[in-house]
Amino acid sequence: MNGTAPLLEVRRLRKWYEIKGGVIPHLIGHVQAVTDVSFSIGRGEVLGLAGESGSGKTTIGRCVLRLIEPTSGEVLFEGEDIGTFGPERLRKFRRHAQVVFQDPFGSLDPRMTVGEIVSEPLEVQKLFPNSKERRDRVVELLETVALSSEFLKRRPRELSGGQRQRVGIARAIAVNPMFIVADEPVSSLDVSIQAQIVNLLEDLREKLGLAILFISHDIVVMEHLSNRIAVVYLGRVMEIGPTDELTSNPKHPYTEALLSAVPDPDPALRGKRIVLEGDIPNPVAPPSGCVFRTRCPRAIAECAAAIPPLREISPGRAAACIRL
Amino acid sequence: MIEPHKLLGVRDLSVRFATEAGPVLAVDRVSFDIARGETLALVGESGSGKSTAALSLMGLLGAAGGATLSGRIDLRLKNGSTHDINRLSARELRRVRGNEMAMIFQDPMSSLNPVYTIESQICEAIILHQKTAWPAARRRALELLHSLGIPNPEKCMTSFPHQLSGGMRQRVMIAVALSCEPRLLIADEPTTALDVTIQAQIIELLKRVQSWTGMAILFITHNLGLVAELGGRVIVMYAGRVVEQGKVAEVFSHPCMPYTQALLRSLPRLRRARAPRQRLQAIPGNVPSAVDRPAGCAFHPRCGFAAKGMCDTRLPALEDCGGGHLAACLRWRDIASGKAA
Numbered sequence: 227m228n229g230t231a232p233l234l235e236v237r238r239l240r241k242w243y244e245i246k247g248g249v250i251p252h253l254i255g256h257v258q259a260v261t262d263v264s265f266s267i268g269r270g271e272v273l274g275l276a277g278e279s280g281s282g283k284t285t286i287g288r289c290v291l292r293l294i295e296p297t298s299g300e301v302l303f304e305g306e307d308i309g310t311f312g313p314e315r316l317r318k319f320r321r322h323a324q325v326v327f328q329d330p331f332g333s334l335d336p337r338m339t340v341g342e343i344v345s346e347p348l349e350v351q352k353l354f355p356n357s358k359e360r361r362d363r364v365v366e367l368l369e370t371v372a373l374s375s376e377f378l379k380r381r382p383r384e385l386s387g388g389q390r391q392r393v394g395i396a397r398a399i400a401v402n403p404m405f406i407v408a409d410e411p412v413s414s415l416d417v418s419i420q421a422q423i424v425n426l427l428e429d430l431r432e433k434l435g436l437a438i439l440f441i442s443h444d445i446v447v448m449e450h451l452s453n454r455i456a457v458v459y460l461g462r463v464m465e466i467g468p469t470d471e472l473t474s475n476p477k478h479p480y481t482e483a484l485l486s487a488v489p490d491p492d493p494a495l496r497g498k499r500i501v502l503e504g505d506i507p508n509p510v511a512p513p514s515g516c517v518f519r520t521r522c523p524r525a526i527a528e529c530a531a532a533i534p535p536l537r538e539i540s541p542g543r544a545a546a547c548i549r550l
Numbered sequence: 551m552i553e554p555h556k557l558l559g560v561r562d563l564s565v566r567f568a569t570e571a572g573p574v575l576a577v578d579r580v581s582f583d584i585a586r587g588e589t590l591a592l593v594g595e596s597g598s599g600k601s602t603a604a605l606s607l608m609g610l611l612g613a614a615g616g617a618t619l620s621g622r623i624d625l626r627l628k629n630g631s632t633h634d635i636n637r638l639s640a641r642e643l644r645r646v647r648g649n650e651m652a653m654i655f656q657d658p659m660s661s662l663n664p665v666y667t668i669e670s671q672i673c674e675a676i677i678l679h680q681k682t683a684w685p686a687a688r689r690r691a692l693e694l695l696h697s698l699g700i701p702n703p704e705k706c707m708t709s710f711p712h713q714l715s716g717g718m719r720q721r722v723m724i725a726v727a728l729s730c731e732p733r734l735l736i737a738d739e740p741t742t743a744l745d746v747t748i749q750a751q752i753i754e755l756l757k758r759v760q761s762w763t764g765m766a767i768l769f770i771t772h773n774l775g776l777v778a779e780l781g782g783r784v785i786v787m788y789a790g791r792v793v794e795q796g797k798v799a800e801v802f803s804h805p806c807m808p809y810t811q812a813l814l815r816s817l818p819r820l821r822r823a824r825a826p827r828q829r830l831q832a833i834p835g836n837v838p839s840a841v842d843r844p845a846g847c848a849f850h851p852r853c854g855f856a857a858k859g860m861c862d863t864r865l866p867a868l869e870d871c872g873g874g875h876l877a878a879c880l881r882w883r884d885i886a887s888g889k890a891a
């Protein structure tokens with residue numbers, strides 16, 4: 227552990243899912259879900275991960291917590307490679323690194339009550355051994371996500387979609403982790419409760435130094451919470467940089483298109499919408515060179531030649547495009 | 551029971567669940583109609599009863615799930631006859647679902663079967679309802695997936711649900727529902743896991759299907775921008791009741807009920823570094839308990855206009871506040887004229 231290292235560092239992470247086919251199933255290819263992704267997250271920092279559906283965001287989030295094994299690359303937590311962790315070290319790691327799953331339905335055990343679901347991490351980590359104190363903590367957690375003690379004895383199927391999502395959040399923050407991966411944590415909440423949760427996460431970051439990998443397709447919400455944003459396309463980082471710079475002055479053509487598509491209710495502020503032509507390419511056989519070139523309004527012949535590296539364009543800001 | 555151009559008429563629908571903490575009144579005397587070919591959006595606070603109302607329309611809530619229903623849900627069938635969904639037998643209900651109406655569930659994973667490929671799930675739905683052979687069903691399935699913006703429909707067809715991203719699963723669900731060519735499509739948060747570009751593509755597809763087939767859509771969402779794009783009418787729910795209802799443009803430009811007003815004010819906007827970082831606006835106060843609802847107007851503990859001795863005792867009924875725009879607020883006149891503080 228050293229004080230200057232970032233909390234989390236991801237180096238050339240790659241996850242290619244094998245595809246089997248044929249009468250006698252054999253390997254016929256790979257879904258190139260994530261390719262050579264690198265980034266770091268500091269203590270108390272929120273990194274937003276933005277990108278279209280299928281661009282590999284969930285896969286990155288799962289690899290970072292070792293919920294799935296990457297094909298190659300490293301994930302360092304406080305300077306230690308989590309790929310080398312044995313079961314005991316992994317349990318300790320999970321005390322500090324939690325997850326809010328994208329699918330609030332599949333991720334809660336249907337047989338457990340809400341009270342049991344939220345107190346489970348407290349028990350596993352042997353926090354609040356006194357059961358009265360533990361119950362108080364669980365109620366307090368439920369209240370911070372706009373639920374109440376009335377929900378303690380309910381089971382997941384007795385909750386609405388947004389209520390399940392909030393139980394997932396309460397469980398993730400129960401043990402005061404240093405880091406959470408929040409995969410679309412507010413996607414099924416109305417704007418008011420969404421605001422309440424985003425403000426809660428902001429408070430946790432400020433008061434407890436919580437770091438977050440915030441995955442969302444909603445750039446508006448992401449912009450409010452994130453210190454930096456990484457934009458991914460077809461499993462690769464296209465651009466990464468401080469939120470304000472990236473949203474006010476996008477450099478990569480894909481970031482530009484992504485931001486122009488955000489519906490602003492105020493027509494005066496609405497810029498010209500850049501409509502991307504063509505379909506999202508097949509992740510089994512992505513285009514050569516720059517993966518975005520088949521839909522890029524600024525593509526030239528050279529874009530097909532080589533994969534553009536992620537180059538620094540200003541301090542703390544990098545983009546992968548040869549035309550910058 | 552319902553007017554000729556109406557497809558569906560809901561009257562005084564209430565749904566109660568038995569839970570260990572007491573009975574939950576999830577839907578409280580809700581009434582609304584859907585005309586043929588119409589788009590009706592249903593918005594409201596998380597837990598306000600939107601999915602419960604939708605599941606009752608499909609006849610999917612019953613005593614077995616601990617639910618007690620009352621009221622009427624009249625549906626006009628293709629053959630012109632009308633039936634109360636609450637009084638159909640299980641066999642009749644199965645026939646109505648799929649042939650007359652289809653639903654895209656809020657929960658895509660538990661409504662797709664994990665052990666079958668996407669191909670067999672979509673094709674079977676098509677064959678069941680359209681009596682075509684496998685090759686034709688397969689072509690139709692590929693076409694649907696393509697029009698939903700799935701990058702590689704062939705590969706998607708051979709995948710199992712867990713091999714797809716969240717947004718891809720949602721689109722497969724939409725394909726299954728549309729494949730039956732229903733007259734009423736109930737879509738419960740069908741685009742939550744999708745980014746804006748694909749959302750726009752799906753809205754366009756739904757509108758196209760609607761103009762070919764005259765399908766009516768009940769669209770449940772928390773995304774108010776999407777509601778504006780859909781057009782048509784909107785119903786706002788709060789604590790199990792309809793609190794406002796009318797044409798989307800009218801309700802969004804002149805909301806009459808304080809909850810709707812507060813909801814529209816909470817809408818986050820893209821800052822683009824122009825303005826300093828601000829906290830997002832949430833409606834102050836607590837979401838009301840569904841076991842122990844506040845007396846009078848359920849919004850009164852959080853309402854800036856609430857009047858003592860009035861809002862905390864009298865239950866507001868829906869009133870016409872102009873041109874068929876309905877709102878349930880005891881003080882809407884004072885609020886609209888600026889007399890309420």
Ligand SMILES: Nc1ncnc2c1ncn2[C@@H]1O[C@H](COP(=O)(O)OP(=O)(O)OP(=O)(O)O)[C@@H](O)[C@H]1O
Pocket residue numbers: 243244257258259277278279280281282283284285286328443509712713714715716717718743
């Ligand atoms: N278990 C798996 N086996 C095979 N392919 C998979 C598997 N899980 C994901 N994929 C594929 O990897 C790609 C990236 O998926 P991922 O879930 O990471 O996307 P995402 O960015 O989270 O998308 P969304 O916004 O829709 O949730 C997709 O093409 C998906 O089909």
Ligand SMILES: Nc1ncnc2c1ncn2[C@@H]1O[C@H](COP(=O)(O)OP(=O)(O)OP(=O)(O)O)[C@@H](O)[C@H]1O
Pocket residue numbers: 383384385386387388389414416567568569574575576594595596597598599600601602603615616656840
């Ligand atoms: N099977 C059930 N048993 C007990 N209570 C239930 C059940 N299903 C839903 N509820 C409760 O009924 C209320 C309405 O739930 P519903 O799912 O209809 O809400 P919703 O408006 O769809 O919310 P969301 O936007 O979060 O999906 C909630 O308070 C919920 O906890």
Ligand code: SF4
Pocket residue numbers: 807808809847848849850851853854855856857861866878879880881882
């Ligand atoms: S009835 Fe009273 S409490 Fe309810 S919304 Fe109107 S003013 Fe507010």
Ligand SMILES: [Mg+2]
Pocket residue numbers: 283284285328715716717
């Ligand atoms: Mg995902």
Ligand SMILES: [Mg+2]
Pocket residue numbers: 386387388600601602656738
């Ligand atoms: Mg719901």
